[in-house]
Amino acid sequence: xxxxxxxxxxxxxxxxxxxxxxxxxxxxxxxxxxxxxxxxxxxxxxxxxxxxxxxxxxxxxxxxxxxxxxxxxxxxxxxxxxxxxxxxxxxxxxxxxxxxxxxxxxxxxxxxxxxxxxxxxxxxxxxxxxxxxxxxxxxxxxxxxxxxxxxxxxxxxxxxxxxxxxxxxxxxxxxxxxxxxxxxxxxxxxxxxxxxxxxxxxxxxxxxxxxxxxxxxxxxxxxxxxxxxxxxx
Numbered sequence: 276x277x278x279x280x281x282x283x284x285x286x287x288x289x290x291x292x293x294x295x296x297x298x299x300x301x302x303x304x305x306x307x308x309x310x311x312x313x314x315x316x317x318x319x320x321x322x323x324x325x326x327x328x329x330x331x332x333x334x335x336x337x338x339x340x341x342x343x344x345x346x347x348x349x350x351x352x353x354x355x356x357x358x359x360x361x362x363x364x365x366x367x368x369x370x371x372x373x374x375x376x377x378x379x380x381x382x383x384x385x386x387x388x389x390x391x392x393x394x395x396x397x398x399x400x401x402x403x404x405x406x407x408x409x410x411x412x413x414x415x416x417x418x419x420x421x422x423x424x425x426x427x428x429x430x431x432x433x434x435x436x437x438x439x440x441x442x443x444x445x446x447x448x449x450x451x452x453x454x455x456x457x458x459x460x461x462x463x464x465x466x467x468x469x470x471x472x473x474x475x476x477x478x479x480x481x482x483x484x485x486x487x488x489x490x491x492x493x494x495x496x497x498x499x500x501x502x503x504x505x506x507x508x
Contacts (some may be wrong), residue, residue: 412443412457412477419485425494433495436502437484445477458484 350356416437417430440459441447448455448463455463456473457480466473469483485495492498492508502508 412445412481415478416481416485419481420495423485423489429495432499433488436495436499436508439502440508443477445475445480456480456484458487460484460487 350359413434416433420426420430420433437443437457440454441457443457445457446455447457447459449459452461453463454461456466457477458466460466460480460483463474466480466483469486470476470479473479473483488495488498488508492501498508
């Protein structure tokens with residue numbers, strides 16, 4: 276078999292050189308073309324930065340969308356844990372404060388409604404409590420006057436005063452004015468300052484009544500004198 280002549284060998288070498296050159300150009304040109312295409316592509320997205328404890332996410336709705344989600348985050352840093360605990364405590368305190376405020380508002384509204392109905396007559400019904408006779412209530416009052424250093428003259432004035440006001444009945448109620456009890460306090464719940472059982476206990480009512488009389492008139496006789504002249508005390 277004879278060897279290729281000189282011209283044939285030269286053509287073969289030239290063909291091989293051209294082929295290699297074309298292959299190298301394609302290898303270099305394709306990445307640049309791809310890079311140009313990627314550069315001109317439209318990727319519209321807005322990253323969102325979440326709190327550490329929430330986890331990070333990134334998403335795009337356009338072509339070539341990228342979606343990434345970080346695994347659940349459990350804080351171990353003392354500062355982060357302290358901040359989380361403080362936030363939880365603040366939330367709990369705010370909820371408790373709101374609940375307490377609502378309860379107080381409801382209680383105030385109920386108290387206001389109750390006081391209004393009692394002071395204006397209306398639908399209030401005195402308690403059906405056992406009512407001691409006048410002699411028993413008067414004996415309590417006489418002892419209280421004696422403890423205050425007042426004698427029989429002041430007791431006599433007090434008997435006349437409260438005979439007129441209530442007949443010494445612990446559940447006496449004036450539907451017109453809303454006054455209540457032996458001393459006819461207006462409104463009746465004023466007597467709660469002397470005891471929670473002010474609606475049914477004559478001693479509680481008398482304690483409040485004597486405090487009112489001595490504070491405003493000095494003595495039962497002073498209150499009786501005013502009642503005689505004005506019709507009330």
